[in-house]
Amino acid sequence: MDVWIYFTLLAATMQAVRTAGQKQLSGKLNSMATTGVRYFFALPFAWAYLWWMLDFRQVVVPELNNDFLQYALIACVMQIWGTACLVAAFRYRNFAVATSLAKTEAIQVAIVGALVFGATLSGLGWFSVVIGVVGVFLVSKVRFNLRDILADSQGLIGMGYGLAAGLGLAITTLLIRESSLALNTDLMVSAAVTLVFMITVQSLISLIYVYLQDKSQLSLMLKHWRLCLFVGITSVLGSIGWFTGASYQNAAYVKALGQVEFFITLALTYRVFKETITVKEYLGMFLIVLSVVILLLWS
Numbered sequence: 434m435d436v437w438i439y440f441t442l443l444a445a446t447m448q449a450v451r452t453a454g455q456k457q458l459s460g461k462l463n464s465m466a467t468t469g470v471r472y473f474f475a476l477p478f479a480w481a482y483l484w485w486m487l488d489f490r491q492v493v494v495p496e497l498n499n500d501f502l503q504y505a506l507i508a509c510v511m512q513i514w515g516t517a518c519l520v521a522a523f524r525y526r527n528f529a530v531a532t533s534l535a536k537t538e539a540i541q542v543a544i545v546g547a548l549v550f551g552a553t554l555s556g557l558g559w560f561s562v563v564i565g566v567v568g569v570f571l572v573s574k575v576r577f578n579l580r581d582i583l584a585d586s587q588g589l590i591g592m593g594y595g596l597a598a599g600l601g602l603a604i605t606t607l608l609i610r611e612s613s614l615a616l617n618t619d620l621m622v623s624a625a626v627t628l629v630f631m632i633t634v635q636s637l638i639s640l641i642y643v644y645l646q647d648k649s650q651l652s653l654m655l656k657h658w659r660l661c662l663f664v665g666i667t668s669v670l671g672s673i674g675w676f677t678g679a680s681y682q683n684a685a686y687v688k689a690l691g692q693v694e695f696f697i698t699l700a701l702t703y704r705v706f707k708e709t710i711t712v713k714e715y716l717g718m719f720l721i722v723l724s725v726v727i728l729l730l731w732s
Contacts, residue, residue, distance in 0.1 A: 436681055438729065440673070440675075441682075441690045442693065443671070444674025449694045454660060455470075463647065465642055465650075469643050471665065472636040474662050478669045495616040507604075508612060519594070539562055539691070543688075546685050554685055557727055561725075565724030565725070568692070568720030569717070609631075624673075624677040627676055686728060689728050692724065696718055
C-alpha cells in the first residue's frame with residue numbers, strides 16, 4: 434500500500450477525534466481562541482517532529498526558496514480565510530446547508546487543481562470524487578430545498594460562505610502540496626518543514642488576534658490546558674497526515690480518501706449513542722466506501 438494512503442487515513446481519523454475535542458472546547462473558549470488552540474498547542478510537537486524527521490531521514494534543513502515562501506504564506510492566509518467563511522456561515526439561515534457545502538472541498542480541489550496546477554484525474558478518479566461528495570451529503574442528513582433557498586437572501590449568502598469555505602480549504606490543500614514540492618528534497622522532510630512553517634505563522638497570527646480581541650481567552654486556555662493539549666496533539670497528528678499525504682499524491686485523491694472521516698465520525702456517534710442508522714445514511718456510507726474502493730483499486 435502506498436505511503437500516502439497510510440498518512441491520509443491517519444489524518445482522517447485524527448481530524449474526527451480532534452473535532453470531538455474542539456466541540457467540547459468551544460463551550461469554554463470563543464471561536465477564534467478555539468481555532469487558535471489547534472495551532473498554539475500543536476506547535477512544539479510539530480517542531481519536535483521536524484527535528485526527529487531530519488535525523489531519521491538524514492537530511493539537512495532545505496533552503497526556504499521564494500516559491501516555497503509564496504505558496505506557504507498564501508496557504509496560511511487561505512486556510513484562515515476558509516475557516517472564517519465557515520464560521521460566518523453559522524450566522525445565516527440555512528446554515529446547515531451552507532456548512533455542508535463546505536464539504537465540497539474534495540471536488541473543488543479536483544477542479545481547481547486541474548485548472549490551475551494541471552493536476553488532472555482519470556475518469557474513474559473524477560467518478561470517485563463525485564460519488565464520495567454525494568455520500569457525504571447523504572450522511573450529513575441535510576435537506577436541500579432549492580426553491581426555499583433561492584427565495585431567502587440570507588440563505589443565499591450562507592450558501593456563498595459555505596462554498597467559499599470549501600474553496601479556501603481546497604486551495605490550501607493544493608498550495609500545501611506545491612509548497613512541499615518546491616523544496617526539492619525528501620518528501621517526508623519537505624512535508625514536515627511546510628507543516629512547521631505554516632503552524633508557526635498561523636500561531637503568531639492567531640495569538641495576536643486573540644490578544645487584541647479578548648486577552649482573557651489566553652488565561653482560559655491555561656485553565657483548560659488538558660483539553661487544549663488533547664486538541665493540539667490530535668491536530669498535529671492529523672496535519673502530519675494531510676501534509677505528508679498531499680506531498681506524495683495528487684491533492685484531489687488525498688481529499689477524496691480523506692472523506693472516510695465522515696464515515697468514522699458517524700460510526701463513532703452511533704457506537705456511543707446507540708442511535709438507529711437510516712436507509713439514507715446507509716446509502717451515504719456505501720457511496721463513501723465505494724468511492725474509496727474505486728480510488729484505491731482503479732484510479
